[in-house]
Amino acid sequence: MERYTYDPAAIEPKWQNIWEERKTFRTLDDPKAWEGKPKYYILDMFPYTSGAGLHIGHPEGYTATDVLARMRRMQGYNVLHPMGWDSFGLTIERTAERENIHPAIVTERNIDKFRQQIKQIGFSYDWDREISTSSPDYYKWTQWIFLKLHEKELAYLADVPVNWCPALGTVLSNEEVKDGKYVETGDPVERRLMRQWMLKITAYADRLLEDIEDVDWPEGIKEMQRNWIGKSEGVDVDFTIKDTDASFTVFTTRPDTLFGATYCVFSPEHPLVEQITTDEHRSEVQAYVDEAKNKTDLQRTDLAKEKTGVFTGAYAINPANNTAIPIWVADYVLMGYGTGAIMAVPAEDDRDWEFAKTFDLPIVRTVQPPSDFGDEPYLGDGPSINSDFLNGLNIQDSKERMTEWLESKGKGKAQVQYRLRDWLFSRQRYWGEPFPTVQLEDGTIMSVPESELPVELPPIDEYKPTPDGKPPLARASDDWLMITLPDGRKGVRETNTMPQWAGSCWYYLRYMDAHNATEAWSAEAERYWMPVDLYVGGAEHAVLHLLYARFWHKVLYDCGLVSTKEPFQKLFNQGMILAYSYQDDNGKYYSPSEVEERDGEWLVKESGVRTNTQIEKMSKSRFNVVTPEEVIDAYGADALRLYELFIGPLSVSAPWQTRGVEGVYRFLQRVWRLAIDEDTGDPSSKLTDAAVDSDPELWKVINQTIKDVTEDTESIDKMNTAISHMMVFVNAATQAATVPKETMKTFLRLLAPYAPHITEEIWERFGEAELIAHATWPHHDPEVLKREEVTIVIQVNGKLRSRIQLPVDASNEEVEEAALADERIQKHIDGKTVRKFIVVPNRLANIVV
RNA sequence: GCCGGGAUGUUGGAAUUGGUAGACAAGCUAGAUUCAGGAUCUAGUGGGCCCUUUCGCCCGUAGGGGUUCAAAUCCCCUUCCCGGCACCA
Structure with missing residues (x-):
């Protein structure tokens, strides 16, 4: 006999096909279709399509956004919920190299795998808006945005010390390097001077800092961005060099301590080192500088416990007191920050203190430490000492006074420094966006006209740098490489490509108008959809992607191409x-x-x-x-979706336990049996046509469930408890002798965003013509949830002793009377004096004896 | 070292934001059903005491102290875990 048991393997592909054929989740481009509906743009961080495919971690955020997107549609929102592929990049190129096939083929293969994996989970993406950053239709516009940056002089070529990674044969951005190693592979990185494209993100440092206050992001991420930008306010102080005309500038955030500056330190790369070093010290300094140059960043930071340095023989004049102080060279001063030179104030700085102790340099306190303070640098506040006109002032006042004094003498000026560097934007790789620029014979850089975009990647026979160290694109034939302008001038194309971050800097804009052949996006679509209402992804992109995208967005804002200052209104990081x-x-x-x-x-x-x-x-x-496929094979996509969310709050990291999937799978089976007669496949005979409130208890439960599920789903972070509330309903309905069919239908609509396949199937078996995806979201009736009686907990001295039933909103006197009358309470207060009686209305009473 | 987040049964986690600690699951135990396995259903399940009655008592949210009638929740100190930054002047 055929049985109609819950069979996800049969129903899930069925509904996925129906959604696909009917384009159930398509969002129309026609503005007329938008009228009268609030918009909701809900975005996932698109995946980098490496060959590994998805594991169970990726779909957690995707499931949460899908649930919310589905609920918003049912609530009547016009929802934009797209998916695409971050498909340029190193991993793909290396696979291509290894298999000796074109990266485009690897990319397509990977995308097919990702798409198939994602579709298996039943997400409600509008697949008509699918994009991939490596397709010429898309990167045409990435190049176009680069031209905007170039026009605004925010993109420039410079000879810069770069992070060169010999193993990869490319340079890396500061953000990709940590402890002198490439963060992805751990390959060591070394310093080289190369001519590279830079993006002037520093010009936006202040706005990137300020506008972060206006977005609804996790505080931790905001703080990480603030730290990355690293704004610090201080003073540039000019020092002259004794017995010469030379001078140099240092940046300090503690101008108040200038009288305590007992020596200066230059970074080994500082251009003046060579010039000021006296003959007596030359060989020693030269050796030190050479050694520093050959150290990797890793060695320079990691072996930094011991301070090293050498005296140059030169002296600087401290502008505050005209004292000659020695100039040293030491690698604890970095060329890349400030001016590459510092004034050292050992008494009020840990590093300077350590250095001064090592080389026996003088230490002069300029801030009075507390009386019991030991022999160490003092960083706290206190009155200035040994500081002439600053004496007695606290740090803040001293800073101000000293800054004014320096400025009035022309020896310094207030200055703001950022930790943020300009963004190194070239890569010596093949699988990235070609730069739309040409270098002419006379050295000028010319933009490729907009009409000639995209500059497509040329075919080459090997995806490796050339033997003489040029990027792979230098292998292209001359008909790609060499350009002759109409006026006869000749030029050569840029052979670097853009970094992987480029494509993801603006993909959220392309989704709004994905097929526009004449524009990157239409102004109308942009005004309607922006900003992204909710952006969900992992915290690993806290600085890189999110800072770069914000930077591009601000440039586009200044070009009048977008209408919002910030792209992502609300950000949520899944664990x-x-x-x-x-x-x-x-x-x-x-x-x-x-x-x-x-x-x-x-x-x-x-x-x-x-x-x-x-x-x-x-x-x-x-x-x-654990892969999604193995879970789907065993339990189905709905169970996978439920468990992804039931495992805990979305923001929290938690271990996957396959046994846990069984719990939600059982829940789905119970839902099925509650709704469907397994012998006939028809609606269960337990379901009746009785009025929804015929069973007051169940009526209360379903109303409570509507309220809880709605609130918990909207919170994004509490979908785990939304599911447990649905389990409570199913437990109650299973216990009930009969269930009104309307109540069951209400429940199915609550479950639909979470478990879309099983609910569509039951919905159809209930004889509904429309998809449940198009049903309306239920509302609860607050009146039903009002109770006539409440249980009031009675405590004696804060310990639970009894519970009593009382009418709702009973007065304090009534509660007191009832509590004192209670037998169990009498036992506890017998022979004691009631000192205090505290009542929390409708909840609790505490008797203090 | 600095910044941010965290620590609740055997496990994942709840707790109306100061008011019944352990919802909902997982696991385990017992029973029912089944040839058996699996599945399903029912009951129990923080520790201890009492088991002279399911009546009741004590302890319990990393550890210690405090505020309060009342603390997982607020404050101080300590330990450990996770993430980020780290010679940034």
Whole structure:
């Protein structure tokens, strides 16, 4: 006999096909279709399409946004919810190199895999708006935006010290390098001077800092951006060099301590080092400078515990007191920040103190430390001492007075410094956007006219730098490389490409008008859809992508091309999904299927070797990756979706436990059996035509469920409790003898955004003609939730002693009377004096005796 | 070192934002059903005491102290974990 049990493998592909064929989730480009509906632009960070495909961590955020998008549609919003691919980049290029095929082929293959994986989960994206950053239709406009930057002189070529990564054969941005290593692969990075495209993000530093106050982002991310920009206010102070005409400038945030500046330090790269060094010290200084030059960044930062440096033989004149102070060279001063030279105030700075102690340089306190203060630098506030006209003033007043004094003497001026550097925008790679520029014979840089965009990537035979170190594009044939202008002048195309961040700097704009062949986006679509109402993704992009995109957006704003100052109104960071891994004492990892639990220990099945379990990031090397496919095969996409959210608050990282999926799978089965007669496939005979309020208890429960699910879904972070509230309803409905069918239908609409396939299937079996995706979202009736009686908890001295039933809104006197009359309470207050009686209306009473 | 976030049963996590700690799940235990496995259903499940009655008592939210009638929640100190920054003058 055929049984109609819950069968996700059958119903899920069925509904996915129906949604696709009917274009159920298409958002119309026609402005007339938008009228009368509030808009809601809900965006996921699109994936970088590496060959690995998705693991279970990626769809967590995608599931949350999908649930919210589906609910918003049911609530009557005009929703924009697109998906696309970040498809230029190094990983793809390396695969192509390894397999000796064109990166475009690898890209297509990867995208197909990602698309198929994502579609399997039943997300309600408008697939008509799918984009990929590596397609010429798209990167045409990335190049176009670059031309805007170029026009505004925000893109410029400069010989700059770059982070050159020999292993990759390319330069990297500051943001991609940490501790002298490429953050992705750990390959070491070294300093080189190269002619590169730079983007002047520093020109926007202040606005990037200010406008972050206006967006609804997690405070931690805002703080990370503030720190990255690193604004600090201080003074540029001019020092002259004794017995010469030369002078130099230092930046300090503590001008109040100028009288305590007992020496100066130049960075080894400082241009004056050579000039000021006396013959007596020349060989020593030269050796030190050479050594510093050959150190990698890693060595310079990591081995920085011990201060090193050499005396140049030269002296600077402290402008405050005209004292001659020695000039040293030391690598603890960085050329890349401020002026590359500092005034050292050992008494009020940790680093200077350490250096002064190492080389026995004088220390003069200029801030009076507390009486019991030890022999160390004092960074706190206090009255100035040893500082002539500043004596007695606190730090703040001293700073102001000294700044005024320096400015009036022409020896300094107030200055703002940023940690933020200009953005190194060239890469010596193939798989990226070609720059739309040409260098003419006379050295001038010319933009490719807009009408000739896109500048497409030329075919080349090998995706490697040339033997003489030029980028791969230099391998292109001359008919791509060489340009002859109508006036006969000749030029050569730029052979660097743009970094991977370029495409993701504006993709949220292209989605609004994805097929526009004449513009990047229409002004009308932009005014309607922007800003993005909710942007969800991982915190790993806290600085890089989000800072770059904000920068481009502000430039576009200044060009009049976008109407909002900020692109992403609300940002939400999902936590990571972690997984248990099993590792023996030798460090060898085992997959979960190779181990079993015995007496609280995890042992390798075959060998019995004891393993340590730990919760870690998912990675192939740890054998703890779970893929969406394996979960869908076992439990279906709806169960996957539910568990992704049920695992905990979206913002929190939590370990994946396949057993946990079974819990939500059982829940779906109970929903199915509640609604469907498994023998006939028709609606269950338990469902009746009775009025929804015929069972007052269940009527209350469903109203409570509507309220809780709506609120928890809107909060984004609490979808786990939204699901548990739906479980409460199903438990109650399962216990009830009968359930009004209308109540069941209300419940199905609540569940629909979370588990769209099973609810569509039941909806259809209920005889509904429309899709549940198009149903309206239910409202709860607050009247129903009002209770006539409430349970009031009675405490004695803060300890729970009894509960009593009282009518709602009982007066304090009534509560007091009832509480004192209660037997159990009498036992506790017997023979004692009631000192105080506290009532929290409708909730609790506390008797203090 | 600095900044940000966190620590609640065996496990993932709830807790109306100062008012019944442990919702909802997972796991476990017992029972029902089943040839069996699985699935399903029912009940129980923080620790301890009492089990002279499911009556009740004590303890319990990383540790210590405080504020309060009342603290997982607020304040101070300590420990540990996660993320970011790190010679930025």
